[in-house]
Amino acid sequence: MYKPRKERSNTRLYQVIGIALLCFAVLLLSYNFTSAWFLDESITSNGDPTILVVGTVDLDVKTDFNYFNLVLAPDTIYTTDTIDGNTVDYSTQIHTSEENDVKTVYVRAKWTTNRSELTLYFTGNTTNVNSYTEATSKNKWYLHTDGYYYYIGEVGSTDIMFNAGYRVDNSLNNDVAKEEVEMEFVFETIQRPYGAYKAVWTTAPEVFNTFARQNTGY
Structure with a gap:
């Protein structure tokens, strides 16, 4: 059946618009299912991670894992965020508590999580060289084979940063939606004098041991 030219043009235009809208909907649906990790706040450890301080010297530890609506994206680094108009800092900061008589201590840290x-x-603020030089190692963290990060320096009343935040790799997908996230920080302290670290931290790396020997004479 013959259609006037104007009517045929309108029909073709509607078809193009319909195809475009369909493509947009498919792209939007694909984005939602591949670029976000949705976690149910009611079943998630949203807020402060578990923090344990082990040793004779207490530490004050500041950290946060409070995500707005608990949405994490793959291949993303989280250092700060804004939640309800407030800035959230995801770094972990440590310093000796005011109640301590000891001015400075050695610290090692271990972090675990149930999410790969x-x-x-x-x-x-890290080094991967297991030999000590002041220029490359001092005041940095070294991850050893025993699973601990050793601070190649002394921790005192001034904040020392451990991690600056968290990284989510690109293996994250919607299959793990609403799964629980758990994490734990363990900070171990030991006093500087008399080479106590040698008796207690028997698995410490050479980069830390060398620093401690030079720093304390033991």
């Missing part, structure tokens, strides 16, 4: 997609994020 989540790792700690550091910004220039």
Whole structure:
């Protein structure tokens, strides 16, 4: 059946618009299912992670894992966020408590989580060289084979940053939606004098041991 030219043009235009809207809907649906991790706040450890301080010297530890609506995206680094108009800092800061008589201590830290997609994020305060030089090692964290990060320096009343935040890798997908996220920080302290670290931290790396020997004479 013959259709006037104007009517045929309108029909073709409607078809193009319909196809475009369909493509947009498919793209939007695909984005929602591949770029976000949705976690149910009611079943998730949303807020402060578990923090344990072990040793004779107490530490004050500041950290946060409070995500708005608990939405994490793959291949993303989280250092700060804004929640209800307030800035959230995801770094972990430590310093000796005011109640301590000891001014400075040695510290090692261990972090664990039940999510393989989540790792700690550091910004220039780590070293991977297991030999001590002041220029490359001092005041940095070294991850040893025993699973501990050793601080190659002394921790006192001034904040020392551990991790700057968290990294979510690109293996994250919607299959793990609403699964629980758990994490734990363990900070172990030991006093500087008399080479106590040698008796207690028997698995410490050479980079830490060398620093401690030079620093304390033991």
